[in-house]
Amino acid sequence: MPQKPTERERCVTGIDGLDSILYGGIPRSNTVLLTGSCGTGKTSLALEFLIHGAIRGENSLFVSVTENSDKLLANIIPYRFFDKSLVKAGRLVFVDLPIMYERLGMTKAELSEEEIELLVAALGDLVEELGTKRLVIDSITSVCYKLKTSEKIRDFTLKLSKALSDLNCTSILVGEVAPSSSAYSSFGVEEAIADGIVLMANMERRGDLLRTLQVIKMRGTMHSRAKYVLDITSMGVLLVPLLKGGSTG
């Protein structure tokens, strides 16, 4: 008799709509590329994923590449479910990657092969040391700008993804694309390596601009591939189905 495939453990995002879309959450230890153009809500969604993790007792780490941690923290305070004690207790940790670059002596505009190894090892060590179960890197695109070539980006993303997966850490890599882009990542490499792709976009319909979310792929689970409209509120990210009667495409 054929054996029923074993269901993979889920990392419940805590974002109701997204957990429904993913039939219960992100498969544990997946690396997900959360991609979209500016102003689509990527950072808000990623932060909420971490806060819910911290509330559930999972150590959560936000690696900020472009924005200062203090500024980010100021942005999440309006969330009603956010409690500053999560940060004080070390459940929710913010790290600025430029400070890590500095400490690792990575001062040049382009990282060498050895420095890539060193960066992956440093991130892995940090995750292990903190007992991190949820990680966000915002944004992976900014890291990739320091890698320059497709080969180096592929090498870095693959090694990082494997290191995090081995540590049973569920990760979201925030990617940035131009609003007109049909690709899921700026360098075309990150999307091929990620276990999942969640695309966030602005969609214009009859002059109205709607924020949308669509799960393009997610290894290890069935999922909806439909487009959803989202709103960022003090109760978190809310999602409803995009009404097809008025869809333009």
Add this chain to the structure above:
Amino acid sequence: MTPEGMSAEKIADELSETPPSSAVSLQMSVDNYLDVIRGVLDLFARKKEMDTIYVSATISSDAIKRVLEALDIPSDRIYFVDCISHIMMGGSIQVDEHTTLVESPTMLENIMLKVEYLIKRSQAKEKLVVIDSINSLAIHNNNWILSEFLHILVSGLRSKETYTVILSVEEHSTPELSNMVNLVCDHGIRASEKEE
């Protein structure tokens, strides 16, 4: 009571007979709007200590607040999703804990999102969502998308055990609109009809 229609008390009585999570179509005439407001918001929802989420697509939330004030109906448990003030562009719009704006009545998904947000935020055991009105939404949306909106909204509210009341104005209704509302509602009240 207006001579043309049902009294506010009768409207509230009929609503009280419906079980929680019901969707009710409430057809009114232009002349008995005030009785409907009193019956639904004051005699029904307030008496039952419900939080009311009022989706206003016909007149602005400010105008409805003035009506409530004139009728001496407390509005501390009424939260507005105002879909009309923004497109009217008529000066300053007051946004507070009780008023959420949707840019346009064509943004039906955003109406659903604001309703969802207010439901999540509410601490009340029982909640009521009022859509005022289907006729106004029909001015800005085609029947396909409006029908889809109603179906998703009402199904979602039902699963959250929330009452839904969909207002329609008899004088402005079409058979298509009536069918659309009847399809998602469990009960119908014709507030425009004279009491026996």
